[in-house]
Amino acid sequence: MWQHYASPLxxxxxxxxxxxxxxxxxRMFNELTGxxxxxxxxxxxxxxxxRHLLETEASxxxxxxxxGYNSLGTFTSxxxxxxxVSPTRYRALAHGHQLPPLVPAADRTGHGLSAVCGxxxxxxxxxxxxxxxxxxxNTPIVEGHPQAFDVLDEARPFRLTVPDGLWFIRAAAVDLDDCASRSPIRPPRLVGSGWAVRARGGRVYSTDVxxxxxTPLDLPILLALPELDGARRTTKIAFH
Incomplete structure (x- = not known):
C-alpha cells in the first residue's frame, strides 16, 4: 500500500x-493494524x-x-x-505557519463528563x-478533531476530559528540535496506544500508553496536529 497508493488496489x-x-x-490485517x-x-x-501539498506546487x-482519487469532490471532503481543514487551506496555513491551535470537542461543547488519565x-x-x-x-485512526487532547513537554501524567462514549487513546512523540524548527513536516518518532475507554457517568478512567x-503497520497521523500546532513551547525534557 505504501508503495502503490496511487494505484486502484x-x-x-x-x-x-x-x-x-x-x-x-x-481479519489478520485488522488484528495487526487495528x-x-x-x-x-x-x-x-x-x-x-x-506531503504533496507541502512539498510540491502541484494543484x-x-x-x-x-x-489515487478520481473525484476532486470526494478527495476534498x-x-x-x-x-x-481543506487541502487549499492546509497548504496556505502550513506555508504561513499560522494553523491555529486545535480545540478539543469537549472544550467546544462544554459537555465533557468523564476523565481519562494515564x-x-x-x-x-x-x-x-x-x-x-x-x-x-472516536475511531482507531488519528483523524479529524480529537474529542480531547493533552500536549506534554514534561514528564507528567496526561488527562483527557471526554463525554460518554467509546474513545480510542492515541499518542505521538515528536523530537523537540523538530518542534522548534519552521519545517511544516514533523513526522512522529514514537507512537503508542492505550486501552479503548467506554466512558460514562462522570467517572475517572485509567489507561497507560x-x-x-x-513501523509501516502504524496508521498515518492525518490531523494537522502534531505537525502544525499553534503553541510553540520551549521546555526540553529528556524522557528515558
Missing part, C-alpha cells in the same frame, strides 16, 4: 499478494496528499489523481474531514527531548 489483489483468502486477509485494509489505504492516500486537482512509558533506550501529543478519538518506534 482491490481487496482481492491485496489478499492475493499476501497469499490469503480475502476474508482471512481482512483497522480494515480499505481504511488503511485511505489513510495512506490522505497522508501522502499532505489540488493534480494531487487528487496522484494519490475526505481530506477536510480527516485533517480538519502515564506515558517510553522505550528502554534514552529518547531525548520530545513533545508528546495524546488524544481521544507504551510508546514505541514507528
Amino acid at each position: 482491490s481487496l482481492e489483489q491485496l489478499a492475493d499478494i499476501a497469499s490469503y483468502s480475502k476474508f482471512h486477509y481482512s 483497522t480494515s485494509p480499505g481504511r488503511f489505504l485511505t489513510a495512506i492516500r490522505l497522508f501522502m496528499a499532505k 489540488v486537482t493534480d494531487i487528487t489523481y496522484r494519490v 475526505r481530506f477536510t474531514r480527516s485533517v480538519g 502515564q506515558l512509558y517510553f522505550p528502554s533506550q534514552a529518547v531525548g527531548p520530545v513533545r508528546v501529543y495524546v488524544g481521544a478519538f 507504551q510508546l514505541r518506534e514507528v
Whole structure:
C-alpha cells in the first residue's frame, strides 16, 4: 500500500499478494493494524496528499489523481474531514505557519463528563527531548478533531476530559528540535496506544500508553496536529 497508493488496489489483489483468502486477509490485517485494509489505504492516500501539498506546487486537482482519487469532490471532503481543514487551506496555513491551535470537542461543547488519565512509558533506550501529543478519538485512526487532547513537554501524567462514549487513546512523540524548527513536516518518532475507554457517568478512567518506534503497520497521523500546532513551547525534557 505504501508503495502503490496511487494505484486502484482491490481487496482481492491485496489478499492475493499476501497469499490469503480475502476474508482471512481482512481479519489478520485488522488484528495487526487495528483497522480494515480499505481504511488503511485511505489513510495512506490522505497522508501522502499532505506531503504533496507541502512539498510540491502541484494543484489540488493534480494531487487528487496522484494519490489515487478520481473525484476532486470526494478527495476534498475526505481530506477536510480527516485533517480538519481543506487541502487549499492546509497548504496556505502550513506555508504561513499560522494553523491555529486545535480545540478539543469537549472544550467546544462544554459537555465533557468523564476523565481519562494515564502515564506515558517510553522505550528502554534514552529518547531525548520530545513533545508528546495524546488524544481521544472516536475511531482507531488519528483523524479529524480529537474529542480531547493533552500536549506534554514534561514528564507528567496526561488527562483527557471526554463525554460518554467509546474513545480510542492515541499518542505521538515528536523530537523537540523538530518542534522548534519552521519545517511544516514533523513526522512522529514514537507512537503508542492505550486501552479503548467506554466512558460514562462522570467517572475517572485509567489507561497507560507504551510508546514505541514507528513501523509501516502504524496508521498515518492525518490531523494537522502534531505537525502544525499553534503553541510553540520551549521546555526540553529528556524522557528515558
